[in-house]
Amino acid sequence: MARRQTRKKAEGWKAKRWYDVVTPEIFGKMSIGSTPADDPAKLVGRVMDTTLGELTNDLGKQNVKMHFKVNEVSGESAHTRFTGHELTRDYLRSLVKRRTSLVESNIVVTTKDGFKVHLKPMSLTIKRAGSSQIKAIRDIMNGILRERGNELNYEQFIHEVVLGKLASDIYKKAKIIYPLRRVEISKTKILAEP
DSSP states (O other): OHHHHHHHHHHHHHTTTEEEEEEOOTTTTTTEEEEEEGGGGGGTTTTEEEEEEHHTOOGGGGEEEEEEEEEEETTTTEEEEEEEEEOOOHHHHHHTTTTEEEEEEOEEEEOSSSOEEEEEEEEEESSSHHHHHHHHHHHHHHHHHHHHHHOOHHHHEEEEEEETHHHHHHHHTTTSOEEEEEEEEEEEEEOOOO
């Protein structure tokens, strides 16, 4: 009885083919790995993760996890779309220190071409900030993200978020309110496409 089950499993595995998983055009159509499937239709909807460090060959960006979802299979390639990014937990834990303030926000931004993106920006102060300073920093973070979302199309906006340009812009404006140690956009998620 046990022998027959192993034979079926082996036959099932032999029936599968390997497909190369490719990032979308905004990330250079790079291969991020391969995945097996016996039917190409079963690949659609599968989520693949990689780090920004692997995409850019920059070891300093290994703390950024990128999420891609397979939306189309052609030939031996499974094409994906970007669904979001997040910072790794160990990196987030290393940022938070005692006697400092963590200013977080949740905001949904609509880009110029109609994509809805959920963002979680965060700012870390050098010392503990007062409630009015925290509110002012949060308003600056939300204002810059909304403004840039209205000005940029989806691809430009995602590039600025993932590569840290928006975090840098927030840092430059918000450090006037209170001394900041770090600004990050800890998470994004694509909510809707036009």
